[in-house]
Amino acid sequence: MTLFGRKTAAAPRTGGGNGVDPARVIHFTFDGVRYPAHPGDTLASALLANGQRLAGRSFKYHRPRGILSAGPEEPNALVELRTGARREPNSRATVTEVYDGLVACSQNRWPSLRMDALGVNGLFSPIFTAGFYYKTFMWPAPFWEKVYEPLIRRAAGLGRAADEADPDLYEKATTFCDVLVVGSGPAGLAAALAAGRSGARVVLCEQDSVTGGRLRAERGELDGVPGWQWARQAMDSLRQMPEVRIMTRTCVFGAYDGGTYGALERVADHVAMPAAGQPRQRLWRIVAGRCIVASGGIERPMVFVGNDRPGIMLAGAVRTYINRFGVVPGRRAVIYTNNDDGLRTATDLAHAGAVVAAIVDTRATQTARATQVARETGAKLFTGGAIAATYGRLGVQAAAIRDRSGRVQHIACDLIAMSGGWNPELSLTTHHGAKPSYNAALCAFVPTTFPPGMQAAGVANGAFTTAACLREGAEQGQAAAAACGFAADLPALPAADAESYGIESLQPLPRDRSVKDGKAFIDFQNDVTARDVRLAAQEGFRSVEHLKRYTTLGMATDQGKTANVNGIVQLAQQTGRDIASTGTTMFRPPVQPVAIGAIAGAHTGTHFKPTRLTPTHEWARQQGAAFTANGLWQRAQWFAQPGESHWRDTVNREVRTVRTAVGFCDVTTLGKIDIQGPDAATFLERLYVNAWRKLPVGRARYGLMLREDGFVFDDGTTARLGPQHYVMTTTTAHAGAVMQHMELCHQWLWPELDVHFISVTDEWAQFAIAGPRARDVLRHVVDPDFDLSHEAFGYMGAAEVTICGGQAARLFRLSFSGELAFELAVPARYGDALARLLMKVGAPYGIAPYGTEALGVMRIEKGHPAGPELNGQTTAHDLGMGRMLSGKKDFIGRAMAARPALTDASRPTLVGLRPVSPSDELVAGSHLLPRGAEATGAHDQGWISSAAWSPTLDGWIALGFLSDGPARHGETVMVHNPLAGSVVAATVGPPVFLDPEGARLHV
Amino acid sequence: MRLNCPCCGPRGVEEFTYRGDATLRRPAPDAAAPDWVDYVYLRDNPAGWHRELWYHGAGCHAWLVVTRDTRTHEIADVARAVDIARHGRENTGS
């Protein structure tokens, strides 16, 4: 009888089981002990097969807990899987497939599962009653911090996450179908068959590793063959249909808008390690025309004192272990049921060779079915009875059964199979906010309203017999396909055995003296008892949503799948309402836990967001550049040379090189937008605050853009290359936003303008070549027929030129550094070559590349605003550009910029600052205060936006915004850096520190 | 959520950027300050059908006017903003 030759009376393998391969033996370890299993086993079935009933300790009271269910609803048997970086806590043993070498550990126990020191939490249990989190927070803080929090943390762990980064890959994928079928039990298979034969694209998702659903768990026959064999035939038929896709190990966890569903495929959870390149899990987005939820049902536990001992299991789960896994979870069983379905377990147990000692049927009237099953199994039948208590330290050993007359007798047992009836697993149907309705005849909540495009079939829809599941599934599959434009006849359906359910009512735990001191659990995972629900109701938490938050009933990894309805029944009694008017809590995605790693997918580490590299990136890397992130861009920050010990030495040298010789910098990251059309100038006039109509061809102009609320949006230069052709530059940061803004302006505000534009940021590599020798260098690059002289190509000139003997390029005489400077744009593919060419031909003139840091120093020396000044809170007036606002035309932001408060002189306005004492450093972010004022918010008059050490001026300089700034040039203010706690004196001046006349530009 | 872009067909919402109320009309340049305040700052927050601007930034770059029920995310209509700007405004009486 026993495959593994174990001598204990509990050795439970039958040698059968439609879902395991008894010919092969694999091994796993649990808490360090090595056990055998068969391929097809779950960790739960393998533990039961090895007589291991104890699976974990409970969350609050550390009570010994065993396996309750055989599916994803499992609240008790949560384990840690694997070791090291792959350790994963809170894994449900009931859905964990055993592979050879699997390492699993119990959770929540110390020092060991059998001897848990914290089991004494039972003594502290008054503090863990309903609302204990809230109540303990009311205690004095030191008491909480020193006593209760450590105690609760120690006591209430739910497994340990891995300490290292997850080494596995996760993937995201999208698929489309006409009909999505969730679940592959009789209803799901019938639905897929009906929809599939119409030619519709069907996706059938089964969260389990095998298809068939309850057909694998029951002994019933379809057309004279075991149901699971019929399921296998149905799968064979489905595989013949080219438009049907079958996805096992795939849980549809959420229903989202527009027929979009989230599904998690456990690609490699059932192997020791994913194959090279194989993801562990794949997150699917399934877009479906129709969805049929055929997700079956979840059995309710019975609520009675001591209902949580290992060996007390759901009756349906017991049948699953017997029929699918070939494991009999006990040798001497008591059945505790309120319906006929639970009686099947007695039949299956007897068939598998176990003793059925008693059937306790809470129904007042003895049913024909109960009579028959009791006779066939030899069980003592207690009609109208109840289990009053259970016994056994680490597992049930006996039940105290109270018969209808009130007499209690004790019956030895190692298994109590309980059935409180079935709940449709309707979570998906409620994800759009629909509440299910209570069906008193079925004693269950059933879905009555659905998200658009969704239906339910079978047990999930309240059809509780196999025949009804098949019929409803086929009809819904046919209808769903028809709704997508695919017609087909109904498939022939197999004949199913007659079944009875016979549930009458759901009863709360009776309130009598005999149960006063026992714990009757409703939510096993959260250790919420019937008494907790009563207490919560007495304290005024009468709504199911309040009950959930106050007691934690229905929270955590199982989301109360086995607990919610029993909680509602208890609450209904306590509040004097019926179940329907007590209501139910809402289910939200995900139906089952989804690992964050799967949601992140490949978007981790450097793949979290894309990296944009400039055309000179590789060249700059070879030069030893340090890089900095500028939005998504990686930009060269500086180019250190041998002997430079500090980045500031490097930056100072780069600045001096530009100011005295020539340097170049990759400015490709600036946004570039090509604008063409008869109305291009009009469009620019409306985008920018300043005038554009009179800009001649071959010239560029600085432009300032506002938002419609009157604050500065962006700035840059725009050059006119032809009568109807402009090329705009934006800041690096706002390139995308400006493009989007222009699209809105053109498509929505002024569709009558005949203008077209496109982003060409990635098409052109652009270089600033700056310094007194810039022209000398360019003469080696630009073809000689173009006159580079100041007279022919003056400041703000723009031209289409050729370089290197005919290569088209664009040349602009723009300067951000304040020196004689050009910007040269070439097709992006030549950017790298141009950098190398500039190094070569510029060598005789002392050329050096410079990075963003030197760029920043030089623009501060010249008082050019950049990101810190264009921070979305400053106006043209604040930047000293108020006079640029044209009064002769409409432009974005014009009306709101004219509001008096936006041009008030007392607004902080752009100034330059230098420390009074040359050794004092100025730091961006510092506050500006009047001299002698206390450093408080009331005296705050502005801030420093940008600061730098200027090698040109040999001292610290800063740009800042100071109230009434332009009127205060020459005044000394205090610069307060609250982070450093420092206050230094600084002199206010104009923001342009170097060459205010622009003499260096115009050469 | 999915939007049926008139240019690209049905696409996932992650391709789009939301902007907001599509019933607002930019005031005339010389409109009174309260009109501009209404336009720039004041927004209704309807529970029910709403016409709103979306941008297909990861697609065709079209601005779209989406008619959406804010309670259910049901989409009744998706139109190109430029078509409404050119032709539809006469009908909406702006």
Ligand SMILES: [Zn+2]
């Ligand atoms: Zn589009």
